[in-house]
Amino acid sequence: MGRSELVVFSLICCLAAASAATLGAVYTEGGFVEGVNKKLNLLGDSVDIFKGIPYAAPPKALEIAERHPGWQGTLKTKQFKKRCLQATITQDDTFGSEDCLYLNIWIPQGRKQVSSNLPVMIWIYGGAFLMGAGQGANFLKNYLYDGEEIATRGNVIVVTFNYRVGPLGFLSTGDSNLPGNFGLWDQHMAIAWVKRNIALFGGDPDNITIFGESAGGASVSLQTLSPHSKGLIKRAISQSGVATSPWVIQKNPLLWAKTVASKVGCPVDDTASMASCLKITDPRALTLAYKLPLGGTEYPVLHYLAFTPVIDGDFIPDDPVNLFANAADIDYIAGTNSMDGHLFATVDMPAIDRSFQKITDKDFYKLVSGLTITKGLPGANATFDFYTQFWSRDASQETMKKTVVDFETDILFLIPTEIALAQHSANAKSGRTYSYLFSHPSRMPIYPSWMGADHADDLQYVFGKPFATPLGYRAQDRTVSKNIIAYWTNFAKTGDPNVGNSEVPTQWDPYTAQNGNYLNITKKLDTSSMKQHLRTNFLRFWTLTYQALPTVTKEDRVPEDDVLVHMAADS
Numbered sequence: 001m002g003r004s005e006l007v008v009f010s011l012i013c014c015l016a017a018a019s020a021a022t023l024g025a026v027y028t029e030g031g032f033v034e035g036v037n038k039k040l041n042l043l044g045d046s047v048d049i050f051k052g053i054p055y056a057a058p059p060k061a062l063e064i065a066e067r068h069p070g071w072q073g074t075l076k077t078k079q080f081k082k083r084c085l086q087a088t089i090t091q092d093d094t095f096g097s098e099d100c101l102y103l104n105i106w107i108p109q110g111r112k113q114v115s116s117n118l119p120v121m122i123w124i125y126g127g128a129f130l131m132g133a134g135q136g137a138n139f140l141k142n143y144l145y146d147g148e149e150i151a152t153r154g155n156v157i158v159v160t161f162n163y164r165v166g167p168l169g170f171l172s173t174g175d176s177n178l179p180g181n182f183g184l185w186d187q188h189m190a191i192a193w194v195k196r197n198i199a200l201f202g203g204d205p206d207n208i209t210i211f212g213e214s215a216g217g218a219s220v221s222l223q224t225l226s227p228h229s230k231g232l233i234k235r236a237i238s239q240s241g242v243a244t245s246p247w248v249i250q251k252n253p254l255l256w257a258k259t260v261a262s263k264v265g266c267p268v269d270d271t272a273s274m275a276s277c278l279k280i281t282d283p284r285a286l287t288l289a290y291k292l293p294l295g296g297t298e299y300p301v302l303h304y305l306a307f308t309p310v311i312d313g314d315f316i317p318d319d320p321v322n323l324f325a326n327a328a329d330i331d332y333i334a335g336t337n338s339m340d341g342h343l344f345a346t347v348d349m350p351a352i353d354r355s356f357q358k359i360t361d362k363d364f365y366k367l368v369s370g371l372t373i374t375k376g377l378p379g380a381n382a383t384f385d386f387y388t389q390f391w392s393r394d395a396s397q398e399t400m401k402k403t404v405v406d407f408e409t410d411i412l413f414l415i416p417t418e419i420a421l422a423q424h425s426a427n428a429k430s431g432r433t434y435s436y437l438f439s440h441p442s443r444m445p446i447y448p449s450w451m452g453a454d455h456a457d458d459l460q461y462v463f464g465k466p467f468a469t470p471l472g473y474r475a476q477d478r479t480v481s482k483n484i485i486a487y488w489t490n491f492a493k494t495g496d497p498n499v500g501n502s503e504v505p506t507q508w509d510p511y512t513a514q515n516g517n518y519l520n521i522t523k524k525l526d527t528s529s530m531k532q533h534l535r536t537n538f539l540r541f542w543t544l545t546y547q548a549l550p551t552v553t554k555e556d557r558v559p560e561d562d563v564l565v566h567m568a569a570d571s
């Protein structure tokens, strides 16, 4: 054979081999679905992609979804479906659809035969239980939560899905008339669909890992704690969000239900008639009846997060901190970003990012008292004193601003994650526990020079963006991405982030409350990256000193009247 014939021959050989290793149409419980097979190289590696498979029937507003009745013929599942109906970023319009309960699957295929028994990773997106979509935002024709890089680099199946958010996902009267948690039930139905069907796609239903970030990380945690998840989930990863975070459980859902009801003209005195009225109200009007105020509020933004999960006596039967026995056999990774609180600190105190603007100790005291309301003045004073203990030595603006960011990082993310880790490991039977801190600094050019990893900075590395869109990234970013994908997918395979399909740069040792182990994830990972007892003095302050102070208000959230006044002023 001549050279060109050889090329032609090998092309034919390999393309033939590649087309052999694809699933084609798959017969699921609902009927046939047909995706696309995307070739990755001339060697015959490819990925089968299914987009928009229904995992439940189109839901009725403010009701738990039901199983999909199925379909005749073959459903073409080649395009992402619309996200669940939600407010646009400007909060003056809506987009998406009520008919939104769909999932997407990526299956890596080798050359000869289709994959089988692969570990499965199911992604739960964040967005404050208010926004988001299974595919994520679209940058340069590349969706943030595209599963291809994780699937092909880690040899795992990746699943992403939509769940309901905002009032349609979480509005609750706090009683059986509107129990709430509709978005959590959606997540549960997606996971249960994967359990029942993923073997048909080459997945191992006994090797399911759920992972998520922010509200998605908290959702991951809640799913592992719910008694309804028994036997469904083998492993879980919570990035920057756990069930014990102070923004997760809405303790006063009726207040917010009434706020929305009065805006759309529904009765507010009786929850039964309120519920029947809300269910027949235009879902767009329901969605727009609530706006998250971003700045200019009396209290920190945390207090205005209205539509979040509730303790419903069913899916979440009790305060999450009491439910960790339900996760005793689940392997768990939880961690935070080094400056997770930055995004929220800048909403509450915009001067943080403005080098020309100074902050004062009065500003910080106001923020502290807004986030320690339940403990009154003694709580605010103790917290303020503890966080400002070094200011007498160094009261530079940089130190003060960093303190504000550390404070919000601690209260919103780090301390709750430490508590979840301690609970998980204390209740574990077969389940393992690992902890990390993601420290690779943010690359936003407008941020201060002292900036660490902001909230959501980890997403691009977990989803392999430095490989998918290499022009926007440096070699060190690809190293960070490669290593995170290796740890995450190894963990999905074996429950140990060090052991699996991919080599890792250094050993990540399990966490216990005694050893306090955590992996400090940076561009250079070596034996010195294994650290112990993250912010242990601050953890002690919050869990001992602060905890011991008497609670002065019953509500975990803000005094109600002020919120209502604010909402009324807004409209």
Ligand SMILES: *[C@@H]1O[C@H](CO)[C@@H](O)[C@H](O)[C@H]1NC(C)=O
Residues within 6 Å of the ligand: 117, 119, 204, 206, 207, 234, 493, 494
């Ligand atoms: C998960 O996958 C791994 C590797 O393929 C396998 O050893 C293990 O038995 C599977 N099942 C469970 C429940 O871990």
Ligand SMILES: *[C@@H]1O[C@H](CO)[C@@H](O)[C@H](O)[C@H]1NC(C)=O
Residues within 6 Å of the ligand: 377, 378, 381
């Ligand atoms: C808290 O601090 C303020 C201002 O320093 C002070 O006036 C007040 O007495 C303190 N309250 C308590 C309960 O410690």
Ligand SMILES: *[C@@H]1O[C@H](CO)[C@@H](O)[C@H](O)[C@H]1NC(C)=O
Residues within 6 Å of the ligand: 437, 439, 520, 521, 522, 531
């Ligand atoms: C994590 O590693 C970075 C880079 O080496 C370092 O600057 C930072 O102090 C470390 N953080 C912790 C909490 O150990």
